[in-house]
Amino acid sequence: MPDTPGLLVSVRSADEVDDAIAGGADLIDVKEPARGPLGVAEPEVVGAVVEKVKRRVPVSAALGEWGPNALTEAHWHLELKLDYVKWGLAGYAHTPGWGEDLLDARRSLPAGMEMVAVAYADWERAKSIPPAEVAKFAKRFRFRAVLIDTCVKDSKTLLDFIKPAELAELVDGLKRVYTKVAVGGSLKPEQLPKLKGVVPDYFAVRGSACAGGKRDGVIDKSRVKKWKEALG
Numbered sequence: 314m315p316d317t318p319g320l321l322v323s324v325r326s327a328d329e330v331d332d333a334i335a336g337g338a339d340l341i342d343v344k345e346p347a348r349g350p351l352g353v354a355e356p357e358v359v360g361a362v363v364e365k366v367k368r369r370v371p372v373s374a375a376l377g378e379w380g381p382n383a384l385t386e387a388h389w390h391l392e393l394k395l396d397y398v399k400w401g402l403a404g405y406a407h408t409p410g411w412g413e414d415l416l417d418a419r420r421s422l423p424a425g426m427e428m429v430a431v432a433y434a435d436w437e438r439a440k441s442i443p444p445a446e447v448a449k450f451a452k453r454f455r456f457r458a459v460l461i462d463t464c465v466k467d468s469k470t471l472l473d474f475i476k477p478a479e480l481a482e483l484v485d486g487l488k489r490v491y492t493k494v495a496v497g498g499s500l501k502p503e504q505l506p507k508l509k510g511v512v513p514d515y516f517a518v519r520g521s522a523c524a525g526g527k528r529d530g531v532i533d534k535s536r537v538k539k540w541k542e543a544l545g
């Protein structure tokens with residue numbers, strides 16, 4: 314297991330790709346921040362990002378929050394050469410046997426495209442599934458990737474909802490079964506000392522990698538570099 318986490322940078326357009334990669338991004342994620350924590354970008358935008366990345370690093374795309382029509386609505390996105398796709402589980406009912414619909418969707422993804430299981434640390438305000446349950450589900454059904462993030466993007470950060478020790482346990486448990494883990498949630502590089510024992514495959518960032526620290530701003534190469542150096 315590598316000791317140095319990689320850096321996932323979320324971009325909202327192809328124009329941001331080169332700065333993200335030059336700053337040191339190890340994975341490019343596409344999302345439209347104005348549409349929520351996992352806001353879906355138009356398929357043309359995602360396609361342009363994939364082209365701009367040119368396989369230099371893997372690419373993931375956020376496809377919004379899961380719902381009965383999620384797969385149909387993502388039809389065009391699923392035609393693209395994406396390594397990972399993810400839906401959030403805000404509003405997802407925590408009923409016994411939950412997740413069958415997600416497993417059905419996963420089965421219909423094109424070869425080479427992985428579904429990321431998403432756990433919101435602020436699951437209570439997201440009306441979602443507790444992270445430990447998502448992790449159990451991901452392990453049981455052998456998801457190759459899990460994202461632990463926050464749903465509501467306000468002044469709070471991941472660490473307002475989960476203690477570093479609990480997070481480390483979740484991350485390590487997933488990595489032990491070879492699931493890749495990304496950890497985000499309005500994190501700033503200054504918080505890394507508090508996250509010393511937490512070693513995911515990627516820290517996932519948008520807000521703090523943008524000009525002015527605002528997630529609807531533009532990716533700022535120097536801020537991405539600062540993250541990379543802090544991780545180094």
Ligand SMILES: O=C[C@H](O)COP(=O)(O)O
Binds near residue numbers: 322323497498499528
């Ligand atoms: O995939 C994770 C998110 O892009 C994190 O975004 P954020 O840093 O604005 O919370």
